[in-house]
Amino acid sequence: MRSTENRTAVRITPKQRRRSMRYVYIWAVHTLIGAICIGGNVLTLVALKLGATEVFLGMLSFAMFGPWAFGIFTMSAIEKHGKRKILIFWLVVSTLFIIPLFFLPFLVNRWSANACLILILTTIFLRTAADALGHTGWFPLLQDIVPRRITGRFFANLRVAWQTSSFITLLLVAWFLGKEPDWWKFEVIFIVAFIAFTIRLLTVFGMAENPVPQAVSKKLSIFARFREVLRAEQLRQLVLYIISYMFALVIAEPFKIKFLKDIGYGDGFILAATSMVALGAIVSLRFWGKLADKFGNHSIFSISHIGIAVFTMLWLFVGKSAFSAVFVFGLFFFWSVFNSGNGIAQTRYIMHAVPANKQNQINIINVIAIITVGIAPLFGGLFLKLTNNISFQLSAKTINNYHFLFIISAVMFILPHLLRRKLKSKKDTPTMQVIAFVTRPLRNMFGPFMGSTRRNARR
DSSP: OOOHHHHHHTSOOHHHHHHHHHHHHHHHHHHHHHHHHTSHHHHHHHHHHTTOOHHHHHHHHHHHHGGGGGGGGGHHHHHHHOHHHHHHHHHHHHHHTTHHHHTHHHHTTTSOHHHHHHHHHHHHHHHHHHHHHHHTTHHHHHHHHSOGGGHHHHHHHHHHHHHHHHHHHHHHHHHHHOSSOOHHHHHHHHHHHHHHHHHHHHHHTTOOOOOOOSSOOOOOOHHHHHHHHHHSHHHHHHHHHHHHHHHHHHSSTTHHHHHHHHTTOOHHHHHHHHHHHHHHHHHHHHHHHHHHHHHOSHHHHHHHHHHHHHHHHGGGGOOSSHHHHHHHHHHHHHHHHHHHHHHHHHHHHHHHHSOGGGTHHHHHHHHHHHHHHHHHHHHHHHHHHHTTTOEEEETTEEEEHHHHHHHHHHHTTHHHHHHGGGGOOTTOOOHHHHHHHHHHHHHHHHHHHHHHHHHHHHO
16 A cells, blocks of 8 residues: 555646646536537527427426436445546547437428427436546546645636636527527537537546546445435535525526516527626626635625525516516626625635545535436426415515516525535635625715715705
């Protein structure tokens, strides 16, 4: 067995760390290019072109999301073989699973629509499962690469990179496909996805990782891994917070598009409006990252809860008018701004709270978050179904079940707001001090004017 000194000597060097971080950026950009090209928007268009029902669209959504829970089955493997080996193997598999989609434009004239839909569903499910099995090593690898002192800034810059990639790719795909795209256009999109994911795979070869510990601890069962996380006070409080936050965040989110369609907005408008989510992240992430590194996570949790709750509640005032059209863009934009801040704070907290020798705890936390994100919209959909005929008139405004769901979502942020207190570190700056710091430029700008106004009022 190697000594501790020998193991330390082969850990990542500063040069390897810098190189690895550059490759992480390349990874992020090409991951999002590929994800947009074979993601929900494009595949939904493909499915609708084949005559898919709403039930199938729900199954397709599950195929793109549910299999991420498979990541728990490779946690022991990364402890034994290292993170990069597992990541590379399963990324090869997931990239190869894109190839069946290449044949779809040829098969639509030879197979039945149902057979083509089954091909899509099966391919995406298997590809997502393979991606999940590999991604078990991704966040532990990032923990090896990213220095603790710049965690907030690094992940802010990383998210800016992938959100920029997402924003540009989404607009280009929308332009390329047009109103009624031919099948060959989808094939081009699938090929672009394959190329992007291949480049993503190659970047892993340029990343470094800390060596696999020579003395491997006793293998834990999946149940024991969950129990280990929940027994740790700091992580248990984090898990409870994430569950409450994610549930409040997404219980109404998937239904905003349906709500907009019901009041008369077209697909093009909705696609453009939802692109504001990426733009909001691009604009704000660096700011949140610097703020987190300077003042800690607690204040960002607080500010984000209030911001998201307010901009969720404001959906009550969306209608069909020129003003509302602009208003919807703003709602998506500012929702993203505050959610991006929370994402930075969560990531930073996880990276600091999870011990370097127990990196699989990150995967357990991510799985719990994913399960919550999958379950919450089911409750939202059930609520909308059960309250389908409920509405009442409030002055000139009709309040329907969608409005009630938006209210419920906003009110639910009270729980994570209370739970955030358990996540506060002694080094975290109080929220009001952070707000004072952030708003200082505005107070300096308008202070003389406000002072003059008060003096005039006294006269």
